[in-house]
Amino acid sequence: MGGRIMTDRCAVALAALALALPAMSHAQDTMPGMDMGGHQHHHAPAPPAQQAADQPAAPAAPAAEGASDEPKGTDQSPGSAEPPPVAHDLAGSRYWDPQAMAQAHHAMMTERPAPLYGAVKMDIAEYQFGKNGDSWRWEGEGWLGDTNRLWVRSRGEGPVGGRLEDAEVEAAYSRAISPWWNLQAGVRQDLGTGPVRTHAMLALEGLAPYRFETLAAAYLSDKGQWTGRIEASVDERVTRRIVLQPRVEFNLSAQDMPQQRLGAGLTTAELGFRLRYEFSRKFAPYLGVSWTWAGGRTADYRRADGESPSARVFVLGIKSWF
Amino acid sequence: MARPRINRQTIFRDRNIMSSWIIDRRALLGAAGQLGGVALAGQATPGWAKTLSQGAAALPQSEVLSGEAITLRIGKGHVTIGGKPAKAITINGTVPGPMLQLKEGQMLRLTVINELDEPSSLHWHGLVLPFQMDGVPGVSFPGIPPRSSFTYEFPIVQHGTYWYHSHSGLQEMMGCYAPIVIEPAEALPALLPSMREHVVLLSDHSFVNPARIARNLKVEADYYNRQPQTLSGLMAGHELSLDQRLSWAKMRMSPTDIADVTASVMHYLANGHGPDENWTGLFSPGEPVRLRFINAASMTFFNVRIPGLAMQVVAADGQDVQPVTVEEFQFGAGETYDVIVTPQNRAYTIAAETMDRSGMARATLAPAAGMTAPVPPRRARPLLTMKDMGMDMSGGAMKGMSMKMRDGSLAPQVKMGPGVDMISAMPEDRMSDPGIGMGDVGHKVLTYRDLVALHPNPDLRAPEREIEVHLTGAMERYMWSMDGKTMSQAHEPIPMRKGERVRFTLVNDTMMAHPIHLHGHIFELVTGHGDHSPRKHTVTVQPGGKASFDVTAEPGDWAFHCHLFLHMAMGMMRVVQVRPA
Numbered sequence: 001m002g003g004r005i006m007t008d009r010c011a012v013a014l015a016a017l018a019l020a021l022p023a024m025s026h027a028q029d030t031m032p033g034m035d036m037g038g039h040q041h042h043h044a045p046a047p048p049a050q051q052a053a054d055q056p057a058a059p060a061a062p063a064a065e066g067a068s069d070e071p072k073g074t075d076q077s078p079g080s081a082e083p084p085p086v087a088h089d090l091a092g093s094r095y096w097d098p099q100a101m102a103q104a105h106h107a108m109m110t111e112r113p114a115p116l117y118g119a120v121k122m123d124i125a126e127y128q129f130g131k132n133g134d135s136w137r138w139e140g141e142g143w144l145g146d147t148n149r150l151w152v153r154s155r156g157e158g159p160v161g162g163r164l165e166d167a168e169v170e171a172a173y174s175r176a177i178s179p180w181w182n183l184q185a186g187v188r189q190d191l192g193t194g195p196v197r198t199h200a201m202l203a204l205e206g207l208a209p210y211r212f213e214t215l216a217a218a219y220l221s222d223k224g225q226w227t228g229r230i231e232a233s234v235d236e237r238v239t240r241r242i243v244l245q246p247r248v249e250f251n252l253s254a255q256d257m258p259q260q261r262l263g264a265g266l267t268t269a270e271l272g273f274r275l276r277y278e279f280s281r282k283f284a285p286y287l288g289v290s291w292t293w294a295g296g297r298t299a300d301y302r303r304a305d306g307e308s309p310s311a312r313v314f315v316l317g318i319k320s321w322f
Numbered sequence: 323m324a325r326p327r328i329n330r331q332t333i334f335r336d337r338n339i340m341s342s343w344i345i346d347r348r349a350l351l352g353a354a355g356q357l358g359g360v361a362l363a364g365q366a367t368p369g370w371a372k373t374l375s376q377g378a379a380a381l382p383q384s385e386v387l388s389g390e391a392i393t394l395r396i397g398k399g400h401v402t403i404g405g406k407p408a409k410a411i412t413i414n415g416t417v418p419g420p421m422l423q424l425k426e427g428q429m430l431r432l433t434v435i436n437e438l439d440e441p442s443s444l445h446w447h448g449l450v451l452p453f454q455m456d457g458v459p460g461v462s463f464p465g466i467p468p469r470s471s472f473t474y475e476f477p478i479v480q481h482g483t484y485w486y487h488s489h490s491g492l493q494e495m496m497g498c499y500a501p502i503v504i505e506p507a508e509a510l511p512a513l514l515p516s517m518r519e520h521v522v523l524l525s526d527h528s529f530v531n532p533a534r535i536a537r538n539l540k541v542e543a544d545y546y547n548r549q550p551q552t553l554s555g556l557m558a559g560h561e562l563s564l565d566q567r568l569s570w571a572k573m574r575m576s577p578t579d580i581a582d583v584t585a586s587v588m589h590y591l592a593n594g595h596g597p598d599e600n601w602t603g604l605f606s607p608g609e610p611v612r613l614r615f616i617n618a619a620s621m622t623f624f625n626v627r628i629p630g631l632a633m634q635v636v637a638a639d640g641q642d643v644q645p646v647t648v649e650e651f652q653f654g655a656g657e658t659y660d661v662i663v664t665p666q667n668r669a670y671t672i673a674a675e676t677m678d679r680s681g682m683a684r685a686t687l688a689p690a691a692g693m694t695a696p697v698p699p700r701r702a703r704p705l706l707t708m709k710d711m712g713m714d715m716s717g718g719a720m721k722g723m724s725m726k727m728r729d730g731s732l733a734p735q736v737k738m739g740p741g742v743d744m745i746s747a748m749p750e751d752r753m754s755d756p757g758i759g760m761g762d763v764g765h766k767v768l769t770y771r772d773l774v775a776l777h778p779n780p781d782l783r784a785p786e787r788e789i790e791v792h793l794t795g796a797m798e799r800y801m802w803s804m805d806g807k808t809m810s811q812a813h814e815p816i817p818m819r820k821g822e823r824v825r826f827t828l829v830n831d832t833m834m835a836h837p838i839h840l841h842g843h844i845f846e847l848v849t850g851h852g853d854h855s856p857r858k859h860t861v862t863v864q865p866g867g868k869a870s871f872d873v874t875a876e877p878g879d880w881a882f883h884c885h886l887f888l889h890m891a892m893g894m895m896r897v898v899q900v901r902p903a
Contacts, residue, residue: 078824114536
């Protein structure tokens with residue numbers, strides 16, 4: 001329960017910084033299609049015997065004798081005897097070398113199918129065909145660990161044949177706070193042609209109800225500027241191998257940042273559809289389309305710079321993981 | 323439960339034992355009827371599992387290991403599947419390993435030589451024995467270090483169908499398993515002493531290393547699910563409606579999540595043979611044949627049927643039951659069933675379809691070599707229901723009630739956290755459930771409640787207390803645990819007093835079925851059969867449901883775990899600690 005409460009609290013906190021996904025903050029583990037009335041009908045499971053320490057030990061019910069209508073064998077109800085205390089030794093040490101036994105016990109307790117889990121996922125690695133020239137773009141992440149992970153994210157884009165325009169690398173400590181959500185804290189380094197900033201980052205990453213892969217992140221730059229980002233995507237399986245992935249992204253800023261040509265409020269919004277063919281889960285080429293729009297004051301900057309505040313690109317790429 | 327004391331031998335002594343085989347009655351009988359030159363599948367198959375078998379009684383003595391002194395070698399090798407060699411951990415060079423044919427009441431000295439470069443072990447699945455001979459590294463003994471040996475020594479106090487396998491790492495997943503058949507001390511009247519019998523050991527094997535399978539699941543838990551719900555299926559009006567699909571999506575669960583390791587990575591074997599190699603057991607038309615089915619798979623439930631042939635179940639997990647006739651049964655990893663069939667003069671297919679219907683192990687029963695029967699097509703993949711979430715809404719009284727998917731207050735002993743994605747709100751006793759997808763197959767499928775012990779149970783006391791254990795997990799993270807804690811997180815064992823009668827109630831807070839195995843004990847399932855409760859060593863707990871058994875504690879430390887090996891490896895395991903009262 002702790003995890004869930006924390007999740008909700010984080011969701012609220014991030015919502016204060018940015019737009020919160022409506023699905024994230026409410027009803028995340030309530031059954032659909034059922035009213036929210038009380039649930040007094042639950043017969044809570046009997047308290048486990050281990051926890052019944054304050055109850056007196058009851059003598060075992062006598063086994064049925066003779067009378068055929070009395071419950072016999074497993075038909076009888078269990079008593080409420082107390083469990084014995086846990087012994088802190090290994091029974092095997094009485095028969096085998098205690099040191100070998102202790103080592104084997106430790107190995108058994110700590111053994112995993114793999115010493116460390118990890119993956120590198122490239123969600124977007126694509127060529128973009130645009131009206132004002134072609135460009136390329138990547139977006140990927142990697143992690144190492146289990147419930148506590150080292151998490152790395154990177155994204156960037158630039159014109160074909162030109163310089164890297166916009167790029168970021170993030171490294172974070174990621175901690176599982178519920179079966180679906182990770183809380184992440186770390187740093188982000190900007191690269192590319194614009195002003196190069198370093199940011200502190202706090203993010204909530206995970207799977208929202210309706211299976212939306214979601215990221216909500218807040219950033220504080222070394223110049224004291226607050227920005228935020230919300231991303232969500234969902235995999236819709238058309239057939240066993242063909243997957244349609246709608247994807248949205250919102251970037252936000254708490255202040256005007258003339259150097260970056262970003263205004264306060266919604267800076268950019270993106271909507272994309274990518275249709276992939278999974279040769280395997282690890283290798284899936286895709287094609288798609290993606291629109292971006294600049295928000296209010298950011299759009300003003302764009303127009304002032306002689307740029308269009310919106311753009312549409314057709315994309316061709318590969319989704320993969322290793 | 324008095325039994326002979328065993329010698330406490332020092333271990334790690336590399337004895338050079340030339341086993342003195344005792345030629346038993348069966349072997350002598352069989353020598354006459356031995357069929358030559360039928361080994362089609364290469365050297366990686368032991369004699370008892372050769373592609374064509376006259377029956378266990380017809381095996382030459384060298385192909386089945388019997389007697390009081392037996393030597394086994396664990397080594398690296400391969401198993402041939404569809405003509406291709408797959409890496410394997412072998413016992414005496416084969417997958418499955420040699421069959422142990424033993425007799426109730428005998429002593430057994432097993433010398434196991436570990437020829438691997440890693441620690442190994444052999445566990446005698448279902449045998450009641452002194453705990454220090456049970457073969458679980460770190461629980462019953464220190465394990466068998468690389469390139470060394472260990473001698474197990476214990477009396478055989480029971481009869482029936484069992485098996486043995488490595489309990490180290492994921493060696494079992496790589497083929498380190500074999501059957502045990504124990505003849506009763508006195509012939510049972512129900513069994514014709516001369517009845518022909520076959521062991522049908524079902525298993526799964528992959529060309530992909532088990533650690534890699536585990537890692538893929540950890541990165542994408544549905545990695546091997548190739549039978550998802552699709553939009554094209556929705557358009558075509560197949561299966562669930564849009565509303566139902568949205569309900570599942572909202573919960574972040576999948577109704578197609580029946581098995582996490584499927585035919586997309588596993589191959590299914592009968593006695594070490596793939597479907598094309600078609601292991602064939604011979605019979606004489608009109609004569610009854612005993613089939614000893616063993617589920618030695620690492621990650622697979624099988625639906626077993628023989629189209630055209632009713633099966634009379636006579637034993638479950640090696641324990642005799644009152645004969646019950648079924649057309650099909652589903653069983654989980656670690657369970658065994660003995661059935662008697664009376665085939666006519668034609669061939670029959672033994673079809674062992676996986677629970678998710680993605681694959682099938684196949685074998686043939688035939689009166690003569692070379693005969694085959696049609697292989698039934700795989701049936702449509704079943705879907706999970708609300709019942710599998712521990713929320714059966716079929717009862718009218720329940721309608722309109724709200725239910726939460728993850729209400730920790732319903733299971734105070736469960737540590738809620740990232741590893742627990744569900745708590746069964748209303749776990750139902752599912753002992754009358756034939757298993758996932760078996761409710762509508764149109765013929766009689768075995769349920770636990772159909773099983774009634776042949777003999778009165780040995781301990782008729784009422785349980786002194788109840789131990790509730792929740793089977794927990796988080797599918798998206800591929801985490802598996804008991805009471806919300808992995809074994810290493812919990813660390814503490816489940817304490818019991820020697821001789822104490824205890825009821826275990828297992829509550830499945832996941833959407834997967836788990837076959838739960840308690841080492842070194844035969845327990846009585848609580849299914850309303852009183853002093854004739856069916857006895858087992860492995861019980862499948864249906865998704866969202868619960869199952870209870872009564873057990874009399876045997877002294878020692880014992881492993882207690884889900885027999886789906888990756889679930890056990892991820893932490894769905896505990897040590898049961900039984901100490902003097």
